[in-house]
Amino acid sequence: MKAPITRLAVPLAAASAALAMTATAASAATTTLREETATGAPYSGNWQVSTVGTLDFSINYLGAQITGSCDGAQLQGTVESTGPGELTAASIGACQTSNGLSSPATDLDLSQVPDRSGQVTYDPVAGGRDGVLTINAGLNFKVEGKILGFPVTCYYGFQTGSAPGLAFDVYNRDNPNRPLPGLDDAQGRASNIKLVRQSGSSGLCPSDGTGSGSAIARGESTPGSGVFDRKLYLTS
Numbered sequence: 578m579k580a581p582i583t584r585l586a587v588p589l590a591a592a593s594a595a596l597a598m599t600a601t602a603a604s605a606a607t608t609t610l611r612e613e614t615a616t617g618a619p620y621s622g623n624w625q626v627s628t629v630g631t632l633d634f635s636i637n638y639l640g641a642q643i644t645g646s647c648d649g650a651q652l653q654g655t656v657e658s659t660g661p662g663e664l665t666a667a668s669i670g671a672c673q674t675s676n677g678l679s680s681p682a683t684d685l686d687l688s689q690v691p692d693r694s695g696q697v698t699y700d701p702v703a704g705g706r707d708g709v710l711t712i713n714a715g716l717n718f719k720v721e722g723k724i725l726g727f728p729v730t731c732y733y734g735f736q737t738g739s740a741p742g743l744a745f746d747v748y749n750r751d752n753p754n755r756p757l758p759g760l761d762d763a764q765g766r767a768s769n770i771k772l773v774r775q776s777g778s779s780g781l782c783p784s785d786g787t788g789s790g791s792a793i794a795r796g797e798s799t800p801g802s803g804v805f806d807r808k809l810y811l812t813s
């Protein structure tokens with residue numbers, strides 16, 4: 578099933594948003610994405626970011642908090658070892674909210690997204706991340722159901738700061754602060770993804786909210802195989 582995606586001035590992003598990537602200001606002068614370890618060969622090629630667990634969100638509506646979750650999300654793209662890249666595919670799992678809205682698992686349609694660029698940037702923080710992954714594409718998703726007995730269709734987009742897209746803090750596979758310590762992979766975490774209601778939504782749809790999620794990122798050992806089994810590591 579294809580869902581429309583439009584370039585929006587509003588919000589996995591999701592997630593976060595985060596690997597094809599506009600870079601935020603980096604404290605390091607250079608970025609190198611490597612194979613496996615800090616001393617591995619520079620990696621350029623296809624990548625995949627897959628959330629682990631649900632993508633969760635909450636929205637305030639009529640004085641009450643509406644919570645929701647999607648089964649997961651997956652992003653694919655290409656990346657250069659120096660950081661720049663492009664998003665080539667995106668999907669989101671089945672979603673449901675505490676007020677009865679839902680959507681099936683959906684492959685998102687990127688054909689109408691004018692900017693699919695992104696950046697992975699080495700930008701370490703003491704006691705925290707190793708870098709940042711940003712994805713500029715204004716992705717959105719649809720949920721449907723009934724509110725106050727009326728059928729509604731609601732569209733929400735992912736936004737980071739004041740611009741469409743997703744941003745993830747990136748953690749190397751040996752970083753003790755990584756969000757999924759039981760997994761030996763490069764990881765991303767977005768804890769303040771902004772959800773923004775889009776045009777075309779029913780007036781009864783809840784307005785803006787926030788979301789969060791964690792993910793792992795991998796490349797391909799065999800270029801073009803579609804098998805994402807290459808562990809990645811971010812350095813200066």
